[in-house]
Amino acid sequence: MNVVDLARKHNGYRESCANLIASENVTSPAVEEAYGLGKDLGHRYAEGENEVAGHPVSRHYQGQRYIKQVEAATADLLHEVFGTDFVEPRAISGCNANQAAFRGLTDLSHKSMMMAVALPSGGHISHDYAGLAGQMIGLQTANFAYDEEAMNIDVEGSKEIIRATKPGFVVFGASLFPFPHPIEELAPVAREVGAFVVYDAAHVLGLVAGGQFQQPLDHVDFVTASTHKTFPGPQGGVILGRVKGDERLERAARGIQRAVFPKSVSNHHLRRFPALGVTALEMLEFGEGYASMVVNNAKAAAETLHDEGLNVLGEDLGFTESHQVVVDVRELGGGTEVAERLEEARIILNKNLLPYDELGEEADPSGIRIGFQEVTRLGFDVADTRYLCRLLVRALRGEPSAVKEEVTEFVKDRDVRYGFSSLEEAEAHLPAPD
Numbered sequence: 001m002n003v004v005d006l007a008r009k010h011n012g013y014r015e016s017c018a019n020l021i022a023s024e025n026v027t028s029p030a031v032e033e034a035y036g037l038g039k040d041l042g043h044r045y046a047e048g049e050n051e052v053a054g055h056p057v058s059r060h061y062q063g064q065r066y067i068k069q070v071e072a073a074t075a076d077l078l079h080e081v082f083g084t085d086f087v088e089p090r091a092i093s094g095c096n097a098n099q100a101a102f103r104g105l106t107d108l109s110h111k112s113m114m115m116a117v118a119l120p121s122g123g124h125i126s127h128d129y130a131g132l133a134g135q136m137i138g139l140q141t142a143n144f145a146y147d148e149e150a151m152n153i154d155v156e157g158s159k160e161i162i163r164a165t166k167p168g169f170v171v172f173g174a175s176l177f178p179f180p181h182p183i184e185e186l187a188p189v190a191r192e193v194g195a196f197v198v199y200d201a202a203h204v205l206g207l208v209a210g211g212q213f214q215q216p217l218d219h220v221d222f223v224t225a226s227t228h229k230t231f232p233g234p235q236g237g238v239i240l241g242r243v244k245g246d247e248r249l250e251r252a253a254r255g256i257q258r259a260v261f262p263k264s265v266s267n268h269h270l271r272r273f274p275a276l277g278v279t280a281l282e283m284l285e286f287g288e289g290y291a292s293m294v295v296n297n298a299k300a301a302a303e304t305l306h307d308e309g310l311n312v313l314g315e316d317l318g319f320t321e322s323h324q325v326v327v328d329v330r331e332l333g334g335g336t337e338v339a340e341r342l343e344e345a346r347i348i349l350n351k352n353l354l355p356y357d358e359l360g361e362e363a364d365p366s367g368i369r370i371g372f373q374e375v376t377r378l379g380f381d382v383a384d385t386r387y388l389c390r391l392l393v394r395a396l397r398g399e400p401s402a403v404k405e406e407v408t409e410f411v412k413d414r415d416v417r418y419g420f421s422s423l424e425e426a427e428a429h430l431p432a433p434d
């Protein structure tokens with residue numbers, strides 16, 4: 001086996017596919033170049049302490065003359081996008097961001113109970129007793145009440161559970177996330193019982209940046225996220241907040257920082273920082289247009305699939321407000337069979353538990369989840385999206401291999417949009433070098 005050849009084959013394969021996994025994306029030429037520019041940073045260490053704003057205050061090794069400034073400049077670009085004063089960009093993934101937030105807040109609250117969306121309703125394994133929260137941090141997890149029809153947290157039922165369980169913190173946000181969560185209604189109830197309020201924006205950070213989804217930072221204490229899903233940057237994590245002037249939140253932010261370094265990260269993968277900064281710049285420039293096109297495409301896809309006879313969930317609510325479309329495919333053989341059939345047509349998406357599935361049915365759940373953030377980045381408009389959805393239905397109803405060529409022809413050789421085409425173009429938007 002030749003690892004280099006295999007990596008080349010992988011590239012060719014996924015470039016020939018319509019990539020509809022809701023947690024993935026592609027980076028722009030400028031972000032690719034910035035990642036290349038970070039080559040030496042990718043050889044280095046920079047352990048030390050940060051200010052709450054994300055600016056390094058101490059670094060324990062020599063050689064940091066510019067590293068500190070790269071980190072501070074990246075933090076400042078993120079502040080500009082999100083209007084924050086706390087940023088922790090050293091989390092190396094969304095899970096690591098959750099780990100640090102959950103650890104930091106647990107150390108402060110001294111409570112062993114947290115609350116999140118249940119796994120079948122779309123919660124992430126890192127929020128669950130079976131995953132990071134329970135098995136790595138030792139937390140008990142209570143779940144929000146969930147309204148299967150509305151595909152959302154049930155407000156009245158959840159108020160009761162929050163008051164009864166008095167968690168140290170609650171976590172909004174999920175992996176199956178078509179509709180905004182009721183943070184305005186429930187954050188005050190969480191605060192009544194002394195809980196911190198976290199929002200996991202791993203999936204929707206790019207939509208938040210583009211102002212096209214709910215704005216969690218207006219209502220919650222901390223946002224955790226990945227930087228590579230709807231936010232189309234290098235793979236990594238981030239934690240954000242507005243904490244200045246609130247002594248309790250500042251203390252929490254410092255605890256969260258310590259839960260990144262020194263508690264869980266030694267090398268924060270510095271190579272990604274210039275690429276992360278350039279992605280933030282792209283969001284400032286193109287984020288609104290990008291995010292609104294993503295949501296338009298997802299809505300158009302849902303309508304098309306529904307009109308073609310598929311059981312798209314959320315009909316009464318307009319199917320989706322995010323990048324995701326959720327389909328019950330039991331009548332077509334179930335999530336596993338459908339996802340595998342579609343791969344034969346070079347349409348890549350994932351099977352997914354639906355809110356009425358039982359835990360334990362992960363191997364063959366009732367649904368599929370489809371994300372439109374990546375094809376939008378590749379320039380898909382509503383007509384393109386509808387066409388792809390019709391190909392998808394043809395692949396399911398007929399012989400998948402019969403539509404494979406059409407799919408590949410349709411997706412190939414597309415430029416990345418809503419980003420800078422070169423680092424030179426990006427740099428024109430940055431302050432002149434000293």
Ligand SMILES: Cc1ncc(COP(=O)(O)O)c(C=O)c1O
Pocket residue numbers: 023093094095096098123124126173174175200202203225226227236237
């Ligand atoms: C809601 C949610 N949180 C956290 C994560 C983990 O993010 P990462 O893969 O960056 O660790 C995911 C992954 O898809 C997710 O859906």
